[in-house]
Amino acid sequence: MRAFLHRYLTVIDRYIIKKYLGTFVFTLGIFMVISVVFDISEHLDNFLGDDVSVNDIVFTYYAGFIPFYLMLLSPLINFLAVIFFTAKMANQTEIVPILTSKASFYRFLRPYVLSAGLIFTVSLFANVYLLPFTNKLKITFEGAHFFKNDDPSKQEVHIQLDKRTFVYLQTYDPDVQTGYNFTLEKFDGDELKEKLTATSIKYDSLKNRWTIIMPTIRYVNGLKEVFKQNLPSIDTVLDMRPIDFEAHDNVASNIYSAMSLTALNKGIEKEKTRGTGVITDMKFEKYRRFVEPLSSFVLTCIGVAIASRKVRGGVGLPLGIGIFICFTYIVVNKFALVFAIKGGFPPLMAVLMPNLIFGTLGYILLAKAPK
Numbered sequence: 001m002r003a004f005l006h007r008y009l010t011v012i013d014r015y016i017i018k019k020y021l022g023t024f025v026f027t028l029g030i031f032m033v034i035s036v037v038f039d040i041s042e043h044l045d046n047f048l049g050d051d052v053s054v055n056d057i058v059f060t061y062y063a064g065f066i067p068f069y070l071m072l073l074s075p076l077i078n079f080l081a082v083i084f085f086t087a088k089m090a091n092q093t094e095i096v097p098i099l100t101s102k103a104s105f106y107r108f109l110r111p112y113v114l115s116a117g118l119i120f121t122v123s124l125f126a127n128v129y130l131l132p133f134t135n136k137l138k139i140t141f142e143g144a145h146f147f148k149n150d151d152p153s154k155q156e157v158h159i160q161l162d163k164r165t166f167v168y169l170q171t172y173d174p175d176v177q178t179g180y181n182f183t184l185e186k187f188d189g190d191e192l193k194e195k196l197t198a199t200s201i202k203y204d205s206l207k208n209r210w211t212i213i214m215p216t217i218r219y220v221n222g223l224k225e226v227f228k229q230n231l232p233s234i235d236t237v238l239d240m241r242p243i244d245f246e247a248h249d250n251v252a253s254n255i256y257s258a259m260s261l262t263a264l265n266k267g268i269e270k271e272k273t274r275g276t277g278v279i280t281d282m283k284f285e286k287y288r289r290f291v292e293p294l295s296s297f298v299l300t301c302i303g304v305a306i307a308s309r310k311v312r313g314g315v316g317l318p319l320g321i322g323i324f325i326c327f328t329y330i331v332v333n334k335f336a337l338v339f340a341i342k343g344g345f346p347p348l349m350a351v352l353m354p355n356l357i358f359g360t361l362g363y364i365l366l367a368k369a370p371k
Contacts (some may be wrong), residue, residue: 197215
């Protein structure tokens, strides 16, 4: 491995990679320490009031908190780190000798791209395999100790179970796993064939089935109708779960971020039939896991193009421009999510939009960078 590095990476390459990754890891570590300290001070009452064990806090909550915020901050810290150490190199006239030698500007970019590739690989692995597991730890802990007094239930939920079966539930109480004012309708094309109503329906988590309490069933056959009232309770298996009737609007507790890729794909296929209105959220989460790591390349190119020119004022001006671009990137990301969920924008295009916009900006800046 060492022989390979010495053969294909020059001293300058190794110097830049060391500066890049060292600044990135150090800055990310500083931000994480600050985030954990602020989070502890914010939730200290929850930790003490609920008599939570230190083991649960460290190995459940912060085992989910730290990876989540590492990946959340990683693109922006990466960008600022590139600008900081590149601007410092330019200010110390370290870049000029490189560019005035036989090396081209794009050859100068090689160690940056290699470092960004390493960050991309780690981010992709974390997004696809690690974060769903750690997010589940975090969300479970938050639900038990932070949001336990919140009302997690949805109101007036409509679900399509299959091509001919539709379900309506007015309210759902997750504490007793009971829904109220339940309606199940079966159609043959556009013609109603059967309608079942019940004042309540209860989920048995041990048997994984629903109990419909004292239902009333109306059978329709053309102009003939048959009513059956006050029937005994019915135990039945329906393609729905209590989670379908629980609200997950809190961004920090987004249930889809805690789903594995396999579960997410199955959920998307199921939602194509059900039509409960969450398929866009699920698709956005799926695409985000694969597309978001690409920002390591996009932001690195922008950072190098901005900071490689020596300017008066030293590191301050490039860093200020970098912070402004960071802010703009966050805004575009948020708008992309809103466009997808509220505006009917295709989720894949919404996820790609920030990288497409800033990738174009990076290409223009690289074309105009000093060669």
